[in-house]
Amino acid sequence: MGKGGKQMSTYSFEEVSKHDKQDDRWIIINHEVYNITNWARRHPGGSKVIGHYAGQDATDAFRAFHNNLDQVQKYLLPIHIGSVQKGEVNVNYSLEKDFRDLRQTAEKMDLFKPSYLFFFVHLAHILAMEVMAYFTLYYFGTGWIPFLVSVCLYATVQGASPSWWNHMHYQHHAKPNVMGKDPDVRVDQLFVVGERMPVEVAKSNKSSMPYNQQHKYFFLIGPPLLFPVYFQFMLFRHIFTRRLWKDFIVVMAFYVKFFYLYTNILGLGWTLVYYEIMRVLESHWFTWVSQSNHIPMDIDRDTAEPWIKLQLKATCDIEQSFFNDWFTGHLNFQIEHHLFPTMPRHNLYKIQPLVKSLCKKHGISYQMKTLSQSFIDIVKSLKHSGELWEATLHAHHIS
Incomplete structure (x- = not known):
């Protein structure tokens, strides 16, 4: 009762x-x-x-x-x-118990408590780069060198809807690399990834791209266009379809500020060029960093795997260094970030040894790569999936 x-x-x-x-x-x-x-x-x-x-x-x-x-x-x-x-x-009782004990250990270590100093410094660093981007043009003029330096500095600043980002990101964390559930692998209109998607797409006779060449055209339509085209469209689509007017005001405040400041220096035409170049650079960074942890990993339908197994199959870490921590925003600890998505990023490295120990005890693969190798593996995995699609398509047509 x-x-x-x-x-x-x-x-x-x-x-x-x-x-x-x-x-x-x-x-x-x-x-x-x-x-x-x-x-x-x-x-x-x-x-x-x-x-x-x-x-x-x-x-x-x-x-x-x-x-x-x-x-x-x-x-x-x-x-x-x-x-x-x-x-x-x-059958997963022992693994799940050990993982829940690990979480309790993390809680006792206060690893879920944020450092306000860390986030203050992080925000100050972003704002400083935004100010530097503006004053580079204001002080040095609008020649090509200060123009490009300014664009690179400004590429660290994003203007997006918090609601839209959470809507996408929570799904990704809940079911990473799960076809039909993770929006990050809902890419079959342009790419096939993993071992299963290429086979399913080839057998469906709905192929829309020459996927056997995707490791080449990825450089043209992947990193360069994710933010300037897809994200921009989906951002406003999400806002208007859900009538998120507060988010709309926040996003528009970003655009009003940007065009007000830069049109006075560059004129409207070059301000638009500046904006698009900035978004392309931002898109490159986001695509390479985010997908280096996921695209080369297992991608499959939902098999109701236990939380820790699901996350470890879909994610890998990138080696720790001062540059890697800064360049990836501490998301080089992607495994730990996925296991504990609410843990502040500055604490992820502290839980890493305990996660490794748990994985070793239960025979779960824990992958760590160099930054360069993680980028290379994106292209290699796209090439492999494209070849698998081509082989399946050929065999399907023969049969």
């Missing part, structure tokens, strides 16, 4: 797994079963991020995104419908 006299039922894992449809979604958190069918639409983190775990045990994913469990408990009570049957066999 539950609180308020409501009769509670017990369910097997198999029974819960059947409730994974759009209009019928259950999840498991700490052996308790919740019906999220209607609640998902009101979920503060978005309906998709919680819906991606429909029919599955979401315990570790739930814990990863919610630091304050008492705050979210009030939302769980009304949708609680029962418990998992006692005696249900969990």
Whole structure:
């Protein structure tokens, strides 16, 4: 009997797994079963991020995104419908217990507490580069050298909707490299990635690109156009379709400030050129850094892997150094960032040895690369996936 006299039922894992449809979604958190069918639409983190775990045990994913469990408990009570049957066999029990113990250790080490000094210095560093970008043109003039120096400095500044970014990023963290769920691998209109996507696309007869050449045209349409074209379109589409007027004001404040300052120096035409070059540079940085940790890793359909296995299959780390930490924004610790997405980035290196030890104990592969090798592996993986698509397409046509 539950609180308020409501009769509670017990369910097997198999029974819960059947409730994974759009209009019928259950999840498991700490052996308790919740019906999220209607609640998902009101979920503060978005309906998709919680819906991606429909029919599955979401315990570790739930814990990863919610630091304050008492705050979210009030939302769980009304949708609680029962418990998992006692005696249900969990083959991943030992791994999951060790990971949850690791999280408790991180909490005791205060690794989830941010350093305000770190983020103040980080913000000051970004603002300083923005000021330097403006005064480079103001003081040295608008010749090609100061123009390009200024663009490179300004490329560290972004103007985007927080809601849109969270909408995309939370889904990525919830199910990284999972086809149909992670928006970062929803790329089959232009690229095929991993081992499975090339085969499925080839057999579907819906191929839209010469994917066997994708490791070449990636340099032309991947890093250069992600921000200037795709992100710009999706940003405003998200704002207008969801009527996020506060986000619209924030984004427009960025554009008003930018064009007000730079049009006075460059004129409207060259300000537009400046903006596009800046976005292209920014896009290069983001694409190479973000995809170096993911594209060369396993990409597959959802197999309901335990949290730690899912994240380790989809992510890798880049070696630590002062330059790598700065250049990647401390996201060279991508494994730790994915396991503990709410952990401040300046603490990720502290938990790394304990994560390595846990992976070694359970025989889970922990990959770490040099920065250059991680970039090379993007191209190599695209070439491999393109060749797999071509071979499958040829075999499919023959058969």
